[in-house]
Amino acid sequence: MGRYVKKRQGLTMVELVITLAIIALLATFTVPSLGRWLSHYRIKSAARDVASCFRLAQMKAVQTNQNCTVRFDKRAGFPQTVTVMDGGGVSMRTVDLSRYKAQFDTGRGGGDGLDFVDQPADSLIDITFNTRGIPSDEQGNPLTPLGGQDGQRVFLRNSRGEGYWVEVTPVGNVRYDRT
Numbered sequence: 001m002g003r004y005v006k007k008r009q010g011l012t013m014v015e016l017v018i019t020l021a022i023i024a025l026l027a028t029f030t031v032p033s034l035g036r037w038l039s040h041y042r043i044k045s046a047a048r049d050v051a052s053c054f055r056l057a058q059m060k061a062v063q064t065n066q067n068c069t070v071r072f073d074k075r076a077g078f079p080q081t082v083t084v085m086d087g088g089g090v091s092m093r094t095v096d097l098s099r100y101k102a103q104f105d106t107g108r109g110g111g112d113g114l115d116f117v118d119q120p121a122d123s124l125i126d127i128t129f130n131t132r133g134i135p136s137d138e139q140g141n142p143l144t145p146l147g148g149q150d151g152q153r154v155f156l157r158n159s160r161g162e163g164y165w166v167e168v169t170p171v172g173n174v175r176y177d178r179t
Contacts, residue, residue: 039101039160046100046156047164047176053084053095054127054135054166054174060086061129068092069138072114072125072154080104097156105155105163105179115153116143133172143170155179 066087104113
């Protein structure tokens with residue numbers, strides 16, 4: 001029986017250095033675009049979550065046969081949270097926009113990023129869904145569209161200036177898109 005020797009193979013130091021240099025070069029070009037992608041992903045997620053707050057309130061109102069409310073609290077200057085409350089005023093969900101590194105676009109809407117009908121001067125903006133899923137303001141007035149829009153909007157933006165709006169129509173449709 002003949003003996004054979006296995007040949008050992010590996011990387012030379014030059015090959016290893018060249019491989020690491022290529023990886024470092026690719027990382028240099030990838031990191032800035034990853035930051036832009038992450039910023040866009042966060043603002044889109046914030047818009048999606050605000051829209052889901054409206055949808056949750058609408059579905060719970062129909063399901064439980066009680067009015068449900070989406071509240072924007074402006075007591076701290078401008079809202080940073082969106083809260084969904086059931087008919088008894090118990091919070092079901094809260095979305096904190098600072099978690100997304102997003103904020104209301106104060107250059108749009110009424111200067112606070114909200115384009116809803118005028119509310120009482122209590123610094124709380126409530127959108128209430130009745131038992132049929134139709135939205136109204138806290139005084140019971142229907143959400144009438146402003147300008148050329150289909151409904152009334154919440155405007156969001158991130159630090160890069162990218163923006164999204166979330167719209168609630170008078171019949172209760174909820175949608176969101178880029179500004």
